[in-house]
Amino acid sequence: MLDERKLAVLRAVVEDFVNTNEPVGSRALADRHPLGVSPATIRNDMVALEEDGYIAQPHTSAGRVPTDKGYRLFVDRLSSVKPLSAAERRAIESFLGGAVDLDEIVARTVRLLAQLTRQVAIVQYPSLTRSSVQHVELVPLGGQRIMMVVITNTGRVEQRVIDGLGSASESVVDDLRAMLNRAIAGKHLGDVPDAVEDLPAQVAPEDRPVAVAVLSVLLESLVERREEKIVLAGTANLAAVDFAASLRDVLEALEENMVLIRLLGEAKDPSMLTVRIGAENFHEGLRSTSIVSADYGVGNQSLAKIGVVGPTRMDYPGTMGAVRAVARYVGQILAGQ
Amino acid sequence: MLDERKLAVLRAVVEDFVNTNEPVGSRALADRHPLGVSPATIRNDMVALEEDGYIAQPHTSAGRVPTDKGYRLFVDRLSSVKPLSAAERRAIESFLGGAVDLDEIVARTVRLLAQLTRQVAIVQYPSLTRSSVQHVELVPLGGQRIMMVVITNTGRVEQRVIDGLGSASESVVDDLRAMLNRAIAGKHLGDVPDAVEDLPAQVAPEDRPVAVAVLSVLLESLVERREEKIVLAGTANLAAVDFAASLRDVLEALEENMVLIRLLGEAKDPSMLTVRIGAENFHEGLRSTSIVSADYGVGNQSLAKIGVVGPTRMDYPGTMGAVRAVARYVGQILAGQ
DNA sequence: TCCTGGCACTCCAAGGTCTTTAGTGCTAAT
């Protein structure tokens, strides 16, 4: 049904359309690609490709444009991830190298990815749920308040103020802190609830309310609150593109963090590049965009995702190469920290 | 030179142009505003206003459009800040009320402001330099590393990993922590350098390298590093506007945090509303935008700024009202925390 | 059987002309 040459034609259509942003005709194809056949033959192939839904005509007597299905086939079978140039790799290394803390690593990563791809980049903070507790700190503030700071092994810091405690003497706080750290330091966040379950029983009855309050805030902030932070960059790159949907819809979708998190999260194959094309994205406003995402992490452990959002008409090999490379470097940097 | 009526004409021109986004002519003005004179008279006034540079014609035989200078006069003398409706005030209160920590207060504030004004909102995190130290925590990590966490009285938390220390026994860290807190807890950040100057002399000679390393990181992260965090929301609202400069330029400017910080920082009169119109903004990409900003803080102390970026053709009274109201509420919320 | 050159056909995009329309500036009268 689809012989070698028809696939070559589809590949050529995608490549040319990505370059020029104009429907590509049979003559132009024959000129620019060494297909070895005449425009008339290409036309016949195009009819077949169109019947199968891989390309479409904006109107009679215009050239052809790839459909979502066409891009999908291109990504799956007709292209390979394009490795970065040596210069680009060096740029990544030097740019990410100077970061001093997690915030800065993330901030630099997202800007770097936006710059490399000339599209919108998304970076998710290392997930809380997959990391483990490095240390818990309790700091008595003035009044009857305590600040709790939890540090994870990925360098993330969560803080929360606990209010409305009656008595909270220094020594009680000290005891609690020591007890907490004994119980959960090094533990996976998922295991924290079990680990602290019987702690209240171990404190003196009069201090139990304080302990309970602290624990409930701890659990709430670490486990129940699934909110995962993400950062964007490169939205200005959208202005250059003209979308089928309005630019406004796209920008709106990008501001809804929950949508983005869900999109990134729906990667098919963990630890691999995932590409979602056009209507494959469930969100209305992103119908005319594609998303290339990847996991990053330390060793085999995936911590979170990074990704790029651009028009369906994007340079898939290049974008995929950039995303994969940046994901790897971030993993290395995090491992080194 | 500019009598009452000419000012009334200017006010009417601004208001109509903001509403319709089309050059406004003398007939339309006479119809929609009770100026009590004929179009011909209005035309005469317009000539005077144009000679003085308050309005301009896109081309001969078009209506008039306010210039930056015209908007400036409008803001300074012809309009008053429009207070929010009761419903809006209630919305603010309930929306900001549910925030649990500083991050969430800021995130909610910026989204709220974007929604109220239908423009791009900017919120700056409470400045480090103006707050004081609540507590310093040192946490020994694995290896030879220490994590330092500084908590300020505004609820902000700065963390940093200190690496490459030779010896760092538990007791040394404990001593250092106690000493540090004695020296700087409660102190203004600006006073920290003086306060810690002679600390190294107080520790045992063999521990001095550790102390010096910790102090240098502390100073670096608190004082030298002036980077102030800001958050944006509502960029999608820009899509509806058509700018003289390209949308891309505006989006690019908005991604440069340092530019925004500088813009917010250049408020003329602290603790008051500041409006910068069009070319008054030094940044190229923001030549066709205006910025309304205000300080927020606790009591008389200004902690940081919030602001709104929109087209010069914006509803100044309404925007100013929203910015002022939100600034006040954020101050209250922070005070309550 | 597959490929190719040729040809008639289609549709869009660009350019040109004309008309309409909103608005102006000026002048003379009130």
Added chain:
DNA sequence: ATTAGCACTAAAGACCTTGGAGTGCCAGGA
């Protein structure tokens, strides 16, 4: 000082024409 009237202007829209890129199909050739 204000106004009515009028001639004038420039942009915006409607309409037409033209050119070109591209297609589909057919008949002939390898």
